[in-house]
Amino acid sequence: MPTFVAANNRKMAYILGIESSCDDTSAAVLKDTLLLSNVMASQEVHKKYGGVVPELASRAHQQNIVPVVSQALDIAGVGMSDINAIAFTRGPGLLGSLLVGTSFAKGLSVAAQIPLIEVNHLTGHVLSHFIDVLSDDGKSTVPASGSKPEFPFLCLLVSGGHTQILKVKSPLAYEILGQTIDDAVGEAFDKGAKLLGLEYPGGPHIDRLARQGDPEKYAFAKPRIRDLDFSFSGVKTSFLYFLRDQMAGDDRFLEENMNHLAAGLQKTLVDILMEKVIRAVKLTGINRVALAGGVSANSGLRDRMILESKKRRWNIFIPPLRFTTDNAAMIAITGYYKWLEGKTSGLDIAPVTRSSLMSGE
Numbered sequence: 001m002p003t004f005v006a007a008n009n010r011k012m013a014y015i016l017g018i019e020s021s022c023d024d025t026s027a028a029v030l031k032d033t034l035l036l037s038n039v040m041a042s043q044e045v046h047k048k049y050g051g052v053v054p055e056l057a058s059r060a061h062q063q064n065i066v067p068v069v070s071q072a073l074d075i076a077g078v079g080m081s082d083i084n085a086i087a088f089t090r091g092p093g094l095l096g097s098l099l100v101g102t103s104f105a106k107g108l109s110v111a112a113q114i115p116l117i118e119v120n121h122l123t124g125h126v127l128s129h130f131i132d133v134l135s136d137d138g139k140s141t142v143p144a145s146g147s148k149p150e151f152p153f154l155c156l157l158v159s160g161g162h163t164q165i166l167k168v169k170s171p172l173a174y175e176i177l178g179q180t181i182d183d184a185v186g187e188a189f190d191k192g193a194k195l196l197g198l199e200y201p202g203g204p205h206i207d208r209l210a211r212q213g214d215p216e217k218y219a220f221a222k223p224r225i226r227d228l229d230f231s232f233s234g235v236k237t238s239f240l241y242f243l244r245d246q247m248a249g250d251d252r253f254l255e256e257n258m259n260h261l262a263a264g265l266q267k268t269l270v271d272i273l274m275e276k277v278i279r280a281v282k283l284t285g286i287n288r289v290a291l292a293g294g295v296s297a298n299s300g301l302r303d304r305m306i307l308e309s310k311k312r313r314w315n316i317f318i319p320p321l322r323f324t325t326d327n328a329a330m331i332a333i334t335g336y337y338k339w340l341e342g343k344t345s346g347l348d349i350a351p352v353t354r355s356s357l358m359s360g361e
């Protein structure tokens with residue numbers, strides 16, 4: 001099988017990004033770092049099951065991927081003959097979902113005779129801070145996050161599958177300073193929401209309800225975990241037992257206290273995250289702190305980051321909401337950085353369902 005080599009001497013690159021790791025099918029086109037299109041098809045089918053059903057997810061990716069990619073090309077105003085490389089999510093994620101994106105990207109790479117670039121989904125979340133967009137008047141290019149962090153910076157990566165504090169040394173070099181030893185924080189939001197009878201994904205529902213609740217009314221046990229690691233499974237258990245005990249004596253407790261329960265759970269989770277971020281800044285002396293991943297959409301976490309940054313003189317970087325949850329723009333920008341370094345993949349590449357983030361590979 002041939003492996004196509006990236007044309008690194010070209011000045012400008014059009015990169016097509018494809019993301020299919022979980023339940024969103026997405027495609028994006030970048031011209032260097034400038035985002036030309038970012039199309040997303042989210043899967044509603046999982047809502048009633050309280051979580052992503054892997055077989056339904058891969059089937060929906062199969063249905064969505066062709067229209068999503070063609071729409072991304074159309075919106076960008078380019079054809080496949082303009083694209084210099086195809087970046088796709090190799091993992092981590094659900095095997096069936098990853099297989100759809102990987103196989104599609106391979107087929108397209110062979111047909112168009114352009115390089116294939118594997119992307120670690122987690123690297124994508126971190127590098128979403130480096131996407132540029134057109135300014136409102138359409139005349140200049142501006143960073144989507146307002147400004148781009150200088151290296152090295154710290155990144156709190158919080159998603160449905162991962163919770164890590166990273167030292168980001170360059171676009172593709174990372175050091176994990178701390179990570180969860182059990183559940184991811186997104187899982188804690190989702191499991192807590194499920195106990196409250198809310199639909200999947202529960203994080204956005206908790207966020208919405210918490211705005212009307214008193215975060216001090218109910219507090220839940222915070223774990224004592226050493227160094228910069230996290231644990232969230234105990235919070236879920238404490239939340240579960242608390243609900244069970246209260247509802248045993250008052251069957252209207254849940255409906256009358258939804259907002260306060262959501263606010264208390266959110267505050268507990270944000271406190272756990274921020275305690276470690278504060279410690280990481282102290283330990284490293286790096287005061288540039290970025291948020292990334294689906295949970296960075298949480299308004300409680302964003303507000304708290306702003307508060308701490310003012311108090312502690314941090315430079316913070318918070319992605320626009322559309323780049324917090326899974327999207328292909330972040331895969332395309334990572335593809336662009338790998339393309340610059342000539343890091344392309346062979347056609348025998350296969351998905352990986354689990355991978356941590358060390359080197360940004």
Ligand code: KG4
Nearest residue numbers: 159160161186201203294295297298325326
């Ligand atoms: O990064 P992401 O889209 O997918 C993974 O890579 O896992 O993150 C999804 C996670 C889910 O757990 C979802 O509930 C959570 O992000 N999430 C939120 C909010 N929006 C999404 N959690 C709390 N507040 C939000 N506003």
Ligand code: ZN
Nearest residue numbers: 159294325326
């Ligand atoms: Zn993600």
